[in-house]
Amino acid sequence: MFNSDRPKISIKKLxxxxxxxxxxxxxxxxxxxxxxxxxxxxxxxxVQVPGHFGITGEVTRYGSRWELVVLLIVGAGLYLLMHVLEKYPHLHNYPIEITESNAEEAYRISRSLIVYIKNIILILFALMMINSMIIALGWGEVIGFVLLPLVFLGTGLPIIRAIVKLMKLNS
Incomplete structure (x- = not known):
């Protein structure tokens, strides 16, 4: 399960x-x-702030302002969890076999993917909090309609990029 037979490389090298x-x-x-x-x-x-947005960015549910604190905690928690995971690339899941010859580059690609994803997630959670607060305060709408594409592009593109790089490394 934890692929303990994979080569271990110092995170300082990556x-x-x-x-x-x-x-x-x-x-x-x-x-x-x-x-x-x-x-x-x-x-x-x-007391009530936007809690959910539809696909076009319209508010579909209002909730307690404490939900903004939940966004803060979940965003920070995901960031910290991925920050720890980033330090152990030999435990990551790979679409290729990891060998002594490709381990360093595969680990670098995987660690880089985790860095991108954890930071994009942090940015998205910050933007969701800010957007909900701006709407709740009646200051207008900021990013509601672009949030969903940002989620897909911000997380999907780095994953596709990493998979392509790993597959090239395997060939």
Whole structure:
């Protein structure tokens, strides 16, 4: 189950690219900014805030403003879980056989995928919180109609890219 027979490579050898480092900084700052925005605006928020959006971005359900805190906790929790998972690429699931000769590059591709996904998730949770708060405060609509495409593109494209790279590595 945990593929303990796979080669183990020091995570220090699998350095993050400059883009990955920049993405991490931007996502963390945006998330912290959304938390600060939530704390500052908490007393101004109505009891009911948008809790769900339809495919076209329209609000389909309202819920307690505490749901924004749930978004915060889930987003941070997913980020932390994936941050830990990123450190153990030999435990990841691969569509190819991992050998001594391809392990380092396969692990780099997989670790990079986890970095992209965890940061995109953090950005999406921050944007969902901000969007719900802006609508609840009556300031307009910001990203409701583009949120679903952002989810699919932001998570789907890095996965496809990683699979293609891994398949090329296997050939």
């Amino acid at each position: 350095k993050k690219s400059v883009f990955e480092q920049l993405l991490s900084i931007v996502s963390i700052l945006l998330f912290i900014g959304s938390v600060v925005f939530l704390v500052v605006m908490w007393s101004e928020l109505p």
